[in-house]
Every structure is written in structure tokens, then in C-alpha cells.
Amino acid sequence: MANPKQFIFFDFEMLCSNKGMSFANMEAIRLGAVKYDLETETIQRFDRFIKPKNRKPLSNFCKQLTGINDTDLKDAEDFKTVFEEFLTWVGGIKKSRFFSWSTSDLTRLKIDAAKHGVSETTIKKIEKRYVDFQAIFTKRVSKNNPSVENALAFYDLTFIGEKHNPMYDALNTLRVYLSFLNKPKQSDLIMVKQFILEDVPKDKGKLNKELVQKLTEDIRVYSTHLDEMYRMKDASKLLKKTRQLVEKYENILINRSGLFSKELVSLISQLVEYYYELILCYEDHINHSSKVMILDESIFYPIKELQQKRG
Structure with a gap:
């Protein structure tokens, strides 16, 4: 596999209910991502609402949790169309490495791609280049599974942007990653405090x-x-x-x-x-x-x- 030229951090917001809902039915209703160019260190952003197959009105619980309303989804494109836009924005899977904060986002991608007839080959290419950064951060730094907000706090950073907006979740995950990557001494001192002393x-x-x-x-x-x-x-x-x-x-x-x-x-x-x-x-x-x-x-x-x- 060739060395990546860019990192793609992505995140989904999904259908949800306080009455319980299987993960298979928690369709994506918003996809957010950031693209980090390794050479220029520039950041580009992607944010799209997704119209789910389930056309029932969103529950009040889901509206409050995600900040998404039915009007946001009314004129949105379906998953396949949004995903095609996403791939165009990415500009090349082979030159990219994909990250999210836990594998639930990759699982969501795989389930919804299958539902909407997205090429399985394309999804496998992404999966081959995928990294669960939360798992790495938990193993190497924090010991317990932290939220993105708590991970930022380890580096004396605060969350930028609107919470539960997947694009901002992706952006802040990138910020944690860059801190982990570029501040090895601080990362190791955090690790010692979390695991040992x-x-x-x-x-x-x-x-x-x-x-x-x-x-x-x-x-x-x-x-x-x-x-x-x-x-x-x-x-x-x-x-x-x-x-x-x-x-x-x-x-x-x-x-x-x-x-x-x-x-x-x-x-x-x-x-x-x-x-x-x-x-x-x-x-x-x-x-x-x-x-x-x-x-x-x-x-x-x-x-x-x-x-x-x-x-």
C-alpha cells in the first residue's frame, strides 16, 4: 500500500430513539469529514445531510441529540448520492488514509452502502485503509475510552464548533490526532499518569x-x-x-x-x-x-x- 498523501477523518450522525433501535436501522442522516493534506497541512471540510429510507418524522430525542430537524432532511439527497459526492471530494481512495473515533462509523458506512447498492469493492478499499483512532488513543494514551472532548482536554484543548455536528466531530478528532502525533513527550506523560503513576x-x-x-x-x-x-x-x-x-x-x-x-x-x-x-x-x-x-x-x-x- 502506497504512503498516504492525505488523511480523511469522518463521522456520521444517525437515526436514534430513546425507545431503542437496532444499529442496522440507525441509518445515517448526516456525514461530516475533514481532509488533511500531509504536505501543505491544509484542511478542507465536508458536511452533507442524508435523506434516510425511513421517512418517519424524527423523534424529539433524536432532534435534541443530533441537532437535526426534519426540514434539514426534506431536500437532502440519499446515501448513495451523498457518498458519491464524498468520494469526489476525497479525490482518491488510494492516496488517503481514513480515520474515525470508533469503528461504529465504519460499520455504519458498510451497512448503509450495502442498503443503497454502493460498490462493495469501493468500501473494501476504504476499510483496508481505515484506522480506529479511538482504539489507538485508548491503548497508547488514555487507558479508558474517552470522548473526543475528554481527549482534547488531555492536551489542554477545547472542542471547536458545534457539538454533534459530524464535521466538527471529525475536525476535533483530527486535532487530537495531531496533538498525539506532534507532542510525543506530553502524550507519554499523559500515558504514565493514566496507566502507572x-x-x-x-x-x-x-x-x-x-x-x-x-x-x-x-x-x-x-x-x-x-x-x-x-x-x-x-x-x-x-x-x-x-x-x-x-x-x-x-x-x-x-x-x-x-x-x-x-x-x-x-x-x-x-x-x-x-x-x-x-x-x-x-x-x-x-x-x-x-x-x-x-x-x-x-x-x-x-x-x-x-x-x-x-x-
């Missing part, structure tokens, strides 16, 4: 010292309950517990800020190495329909080294 030292040396102390304390607590043999039911719990520990620290291995010491990175690498060995051992026992999982002493070497180095 309540109070994050500003001094780099002190930060690393406290992170090493916290990691080794977590390893000590974790190691207290380790055994050489587990029933498979308990083995799955051990795997989950280990994964949670790894997820707490693994972002430090892929940091872009250069904040973290070689010592800290090395210690976390040992933890991850142990986790992967544990996964292989677990899968091997599952494949052989074992009732218990027996751990070879060598699996514990990385953990023991961690304890010896800091113990």
Missing part, C-alpha cells in the same frame, strides 16, 4: 526512578502467587493477570519521546518476554487437552532476574 515527576531522572520502583513493586506482588502447576481454569486467570500487568507498562517500549531510561526499557522487555513464553506454554497445553499446566523453571527466568536486579 498518580503523580508524575517533571524531572526525567526522578520519573524513571519512580517507574522502576513501581514496576519492581508490581512484579514483587505478582510473583508472590506464582506456582509451577495450575489447573487450566486457573492458568487462564494467571494469563489474564499477566496480560494486565504487561498492558500497564508496554507503552513505554514504543514511546516516541525518549523520556524513558534504557534500564527501564530493559526491565519491561524482560516482563514482556516472560508473558510471551507464558502464552506459548498455555497454548501448548490447550492444544494437548491438558487438565493442568506445568510451567518449566526456565519460564520464570525473566521474572527472577527482575527480582534479583532490584531486590
